[in-house]
Amino acid sequence: MTLVALYSPDWASRPRPDTVVLLLHGFGSNERDLPGIVAQLGVDAPMASLRAPLELGEGAYAWFPLDQELDIAREPVEDATNIVWQWVDENVDPETKLIVVGFSQGGCMATQLLRTRPERIADTVILSGFVLDGPQPADARLAEERPAVFWGRGTADTVIPPSLVAAASARLDALTALTVRIYEGLPHSVNDQELADVKAHLARH
Template identity: 40%
Template sequence: MTTNDAQPVALISRNDDSRLGTPLLVFLHGYGSNEQDLMGLSQYLPDEFTYLSVRAPLQAGPGFSWFPLSQEIDYSIESVEDSIRSLWAFLEPLAKQHSSVTLLGFSQGMAMATSLARYQREAIAAVVGLSGFAIEAPESDLFKDEALIAAPLPMFWGRDLADPVITRDKIAYTLGWAPKHTELVHETYPQIAHSVCMEEIQDVAAFLNRVVLDKQQD
């Protein structure tokens, strides 16, 4: 994905008419990674979904970043807002072709997933956040948290309590924000550090079945 008029870089699990009307799950990778990183998880997740993995717009070492980070993983709210608007401009026309949109973000990708849901609550069915955090942005007009208070977002958050990357202030904010704005499933996985494990992915699959697929059948 880019912030200009160039075509975003993305991978999709099926790119024919068979995807039309299916639930869409969008993978949002972490800092310094790329669109190939999370796509492999799709083999362990429900077959009913179409899976889309999007490349972040900014170069970051050998990979890409959704917004610039300092050594303390701090960021500017303006850069986050720019990236969220750009991502939604890409996803919005695709969303109209699918029965629902779910976001799965790892690390910085979780910040993007929760932020996009705060920007476009009615368009997002659920969020999965892995080893990440939510953005603290009290002055931002982009984050419409009142919409989530009115209609809490189904959200899965998995992490290691000893994650060495996400700083304590960001975890503390997310721990305060998530229960007030989401229907939260919060699971911890010892010794995965800043990564994922098969037990966690199995829990994510069960979550997706329950909060997305089962609801579509009601």
């Protein structure tokens, strides 16, 4: 499967950059949702925003199915992870590292990329996201190497249940050098302060 992607204007003119920014949108959105934040991240790198493969209708897409309780089956998540890696292998130079920014369900996908092929990841940014429960292929390596991860979420986020927040916190604490930022009154969204904190995080790493 070939994923649809939206590219920054310099994508074609910089075929072998050191890093690229990879954007992964949330459930029910599409590839046009996140590119507007890139200018605030302070990263001089080409950008690709991927459209998730599962079509929901009326311009909405998902990386894997979700029910109202946000129960998550492993196989669809791992299938989606493989689809993203297929796109990366076909479109990104093998020596180029990824700065992966994922919102909500896309945040889960960002952690999946890190937990499967961490050698390709320069940094991981999770915005209002969560983590797949259970082990993944590179977890032991991550626990030893402790790569940098940014995780931001709001106190008024009623979409991601507390159980998923707690599970993500435990998993990320165990596997990464985690930077957590919590924003008072922020719903299931992103604000300027969070983007400023992401910019500072990326500048440090």
